[in-house]
Amino acid sequence: MQGDLEDWQHESTLMGAVYANSSLNIAAADSLDSNTGCFFDRNPPGIYGCKVKATKDKEGLSESIWDVMPEYYALQMISDCPLASRAWVFQERFLAPRTLYFRASELVWECRKSFTSEIFPDSFDNQVLTTPGLSKYWIRGKRGSVAESWSLIIPGFSPGNRTFGSDKLVALSGISRLFATKFAASYIAGLWREELELQLVWYVTCGLTARPKAYRAPTWSWAAIDGDIFQEPTYDGSNMRLYLSIEDVAVKPMIEDQFG
Incomplete structure (x- = not known):
């Protein structure tokens, strides 16, 4: 129903299931x-x-x-x-x-x-x-690295245009739900708690615009800004060593749907 925010919030959570089925x-x-x-x-x-x-x-x-x-x-x-x-x-x-x-x-x-x-x-x-x-x-294969798999999603999705900037994470929610189920991972504002240290290595390749005036996501999330985002794929453990560890992270969804 056009113009009904409550209806939109409910139906937008079902879009992924509509296309997947x-x-x-x-x-x-x-x-x-x-x-x-x-x-x-x-x-x-x-x-x-x-x-x-x-x-x-x-x-x-x-x-x-x-x-x-x-x-x-x-x-x-x-x-x-x-x-x-x-x-x-x-x-x-x-x-x-x-x-x-x-x-x-x-x-x-x-x-x-x-x-x-x-x-x-x-x-x-x-x-x-x-x-x-x-x-x-990811549906039928063996469960691998959520960071490596997610790094293939962000470059394909981030350049897309939206009428409303607030729709950024909602427009990706169907895929996010699939990942949460497949990898048994915890979703946090466009990233995943598991292997989060690796996912912070993202940058804008082109198309960077001014930061949105309305709050959308934490500044450490690629979803906080607009532009073509590239996220470094996961690494071979023999070639890289981590010098940081995330002790805690907490997000509070602005709507009931944690993937929105």
Whole structure:
């Protein structure tokens, strides 16, 4: 219900479960707003892509056909679009088991196992690690380091835009809940009590803005500021020694939901 704060606080806590339990997430990737929709006038020959004929040997006796593609094709097809600029979309993409993206040029498919498109219907790289594929390792795989896994989340989420700055941690709450369950970890304002010493090693790579006037999170949390955040991954114990120890930490959530 628009304009109902109590209803919003309740429903926002359920968003992660909605996407995680969906069968198919449909994304209007190139829509600037709710008036644009999914469909665009496009160039049909464009979905055939670009192919070149090349020789396999110096004599030119053997030829083969090769597909030509931009170096960062997968990244451009999903991340370089209006929808991807929204912070809320990161957890939707991460938690949904499969998503069909309606781009202006072609349809793109992403699931936990593969990334395909109309130009490359059989995929182009069987080794590509998709965003929803990341969750597969933490849901079904062995429990590893919460600091190392979380360091993969922050750079993908932090550049996203939000209409309201106060939504920063709420827009990540679905993933936070998954981590809390998977790693049996204690959530504290965008970080985790376990291995917290390592998670404090974060910095802004670009896009730093003035600190928000309204309090959002403790200053030691990356969530307190806006910008592209990079968090150093965890370390191999043989290569680094810790010279600090956090004795105690306490946070008081501003709303009932500790992940918000």
